[in-house]
Amino acid sequence: MSSDHHDEEALGRAYDSRLMRRLLGYLRPYKLTVGVAIVLLLAGTALQLYQTILIQQAIDRFIVPKDLEGLGGITLLFFGVMLMTFIASYSETLLTMWLGQKVQHDIRRQVFSHLQKLHLGYYDKNPVGRLLTRVTNDVNVLNEMFSSGVVTIIGDIFMLVLIIGALLYYDWKLALWTFLALPLLLIATTIFRKKVRETYRQVRLKLARLNSFTQEHITGIKIVQLFTREKRTFEKFDSINRDLQTQHFRSVTYYAIFYPTVGFIGTLSVVLLLYKGGMNINQGLLTWGELAAFIRLVEMFYRPIQDLSDKYNILQSSMASSERIFQLLDTAPAIAEPSTTTTESHADKKLQGKLEVKNLWFAYNDTDWVLRDVSFTVEPGEKVAIVGATGAGKSSLISLLYRFYDYQKGSISLDGIEINKLPVDKLRSRLGLVLQDVFLFSRDYAGNVRLRNEEITDEQIQTALERVGYGRFMDELPDGLATKIKERGATLSTGQKQLLSFARALAFDPPILILDEATSSVDTETEQLIQRALEELLKGRTSIIIAHRLSTIEKADKIIVLHHGQLREMGRHDELLAQRGLYYKLYQMQYKKNAIAARGVPSTPLDEVRG
Numbered sequence: 001m002s003s004d005h006h007d008e009e010a011l012g013r014a015y016d017s018r019l020m021r022r023l024l025g026y027l028r029p030y031k032l033t034v035g036v037a038i039v040l041l042l043a044g045t046a047l048q049l050y051q052t053i054l055i056q057q058a059i060d061r062f063i064v065p066k067d068l069e070g071l072g073g074i075t076l077l078f079f080g081v082m083l084m085t086f087i088a089s090y091s092e093t094l095l096t097m098w099l100g101q102k103v104q105h106d107i108r109r110q111v112f113s114h115l116q117k118l119h120l121g122y123y124d125k126n127p128v129g130r131l132l133t134r135v136t137n138d139v140n141v142l143n144e145m146f147s148s149g150v151v152t153i154i155g156d157i158f159m160l161v162l163i164i165g166a167l168l169y170y171d172w173k174l175a176l177w178t179f180l181a182l183p184l185l186l187i188a189t190t191i192f193r194k195k196v197r198e199t200y201r202q203v204r205l206k207l208a209r210l211n212s213f214t215q216e217h218i219t220g221i222k223i224v225q226l227f228t229r230e231k232r233t234f235e236k237f238d239s240i241n242r243d244l245q246t247q248h249f250r251s252v253t254y255y256a257i258f259y260p261t262v263g264f265i266g267t268l269s270v271v272l273l274l275y276k277g278g279m280n281i282n283q284g285l286l287t288w289g290e291l292a293a294f295i296r297l298v299e300m301f302y303r304p305i306q307d308l309s310d311k312y313n314i315l316q317s318s319m320a321s322s323e324r325i326f327q328l329l330d331t332a333p334a335i336a337e338p339s340t341t342t343t344e345s346h347a348d349k350k351l352q353g354k355l356e357v358k359n360l361w362f363a364y365n366d367t368d369w370v371l372r373d374v375s376f377t378v379e380p381g382e383k384v385a386i387v388g389a390t391g392a393g394k395s396s397l398i399s400l401l402y403r404f405y406d407y408q409k410g411s412i413s414l415d416g417i418e419i420n421k422l423p424v425d426k427l428r429s430r431l432g433l434v435l436q437d438v439f440l441f442s443r444d445y446a447g448n449v450r451l452r453n454e455e456i457t458d459e460q461i462q463t464a465l466e467r468v469g470y471g472r473f474m475d476e477l478p479d480g481l482a483t484k485i486k487e488r489g490a491t492l493s494t495g496q497k498q499l500l501s502f503a504r505a506l507a508f509d510p511p512i513l514i515l516d517e518a519t520s521s522v523d524t525e526t527e528q529l530i531q532r533a534l535e536e537l538l539k540g541r542t543s544i545i546i547a548h549r550l551s552t553i554e555k556a557d558k559i560i561v562l563h564h565g566q567l568r569e570m571g572r573h574d575e576l577l578a579q580r581g582l583y584y585k586l587y588q589m590q591y592k593k594n595a596i597a598a599r600g601v602p603s604t605p606l607d608e609v610r611g
Contacts, residue, residue: 019322023142024150026103034151037095041155044088047081049162052296054078060289092151100147108139111325119334120404121364129212134328137207138321145318153311156304163301170290177276178298181269185262185302189309192258196313199251206244213240259306266302270295335403338421352415353380353511353542355401361409362393362400370396372565373410378542378558385545385553387586388562394546397562398516401544402428414512432510438497440489445474446481449504456507464503470496512542559583 027034054074062071112135123131167175217224217233224233273294280286355378362371371393378384386394400407403424412419419427440448449464450456458481465474473496477483489497505513547553554573561569561576561583568582576583 016319019319023322026106030099030102033095033099037092037151038154040088040092041151042158044085044092045155045159047085049166051081052293056289056293059292060287064288096151097147100143103146104139104143107142108135111135114329117333121334129215134325138325141317141321145314149311149314156307159304163297167297174276178269178273180272181265185265188261192254193312195254196251199247202247206247210240210244213237262302262306269298273298335406335424337423354415356413359410360407362396362407370565374567376560376570380542382557383543384558385556386560392562393565394562395516398514430511432505432508432513434502434505434515436516438501440485440497442487444482444484448485448500449507461507464506468499468502470499470503515545
């Protein structure tokens, strides 16, 4: 069985006191609501039992003696008790459902907030589909426990205690006769619980596989269609879907057997009661009203037993879901915030833009070094380019600067302050990043540039778009900045998306601007638009450029050449060419590719050069 679905398979114990205590902690803000719901539930249960007493009295005191006047009075009382029972049941159901939704809302907010604090390394190891299951399915299971589990279990147990007490009060010998069928009920419940437990485990496993498969193939629909794999993909989906359907049918079958079985056992108890009760009436040991009350109590007795069987499954699923949720919540963010005193001394200090990297070592898994003893300095307002083949460590260096990961040795400092002594939000707000793989949200243009920073005005957004050359595209939009962008910018070209990302960075006006392969996938005309904007926009601003195309970095104040995680060369364009080293080789290869491309043969990225 695939380990990818291991977490989805485990249903856990039906009750775990440690987990339950932690779950009940979410009820503390709603203690008054819980108390009122329990009081209403107990009152409704007691009123149902009182209805049975009224039936017994109506038969013995008014129907058998033929006292019609008294019968009318007790009928009105019975109607009043039924109305009160309805009001109590309605109010209790409303409160418990409200309570379940409030707790679900609180847990989901906590989970989503925690997910935003976890570093990128956590997402490297945990599939998005599994995390979505935590936020949606697992939280929904807990909602079911709070809305129809915790409080109603108390009511069911209270109901059973009252019924058993009433049966023993009326006639303890006759009560023992009605309990003769209980061993059959216990056997049926045990078998049902065991079968349903396994079926639920299989349903969750099949559902997890279906979710994972669907998400992966909808995300990769372009590849599916490109290689005409629609038929094979559908056949695989249909197979997984049928497996899920089979497991659901199996659970339906168990329920279809269990409930009639409980009904049959309950009827068997009534048959025994009628036989023995009839004999007792003939002997003058029992009244007709008491027999009627006995029959009603026996019928009521089996209802909470059926409910408790359902609650057992809810409780079991809730324990498993809560364990997975708490495991996520207990995962500490790997990027630690600095202490309060350190934060206060450095957070509001104006950033000049000087970057110092000293003897930096970094590995994603603490063993295979991606960066090795890297040292360099970027002065305020300086334009620095970083080049190297894939795996040289360029993007890793940027990730460390943003504290997406923490380095193992050495240091990175901004204006003499080590970055791990700055609050993460303050650090990142002072850096502007333009990535090659641009992510756009399903909202309008203004929202994609502003990113919920209401301090950025529409005028600033419009200016940023025009300065990066996006103005000509905006003229074609029917609603201007209010025009909606499709999911992930599906209707935009790669160049348009990168220009939008560039405008997004400019709108935030950061002291340091980082371009990570920002022009590697755009056409020549779009690249020229960006280059013209950069000449003006980078004045007085520290900038770090990672690029495949050497034409974008020839005018840099400093070029850093990385190779296999080490800093191999550093200097200006002309100086590095004169050294005739690794940079010279990269430049020569790029020049040849450009010449080939000019003759109509597509060039390959510089990134393929291994030096």
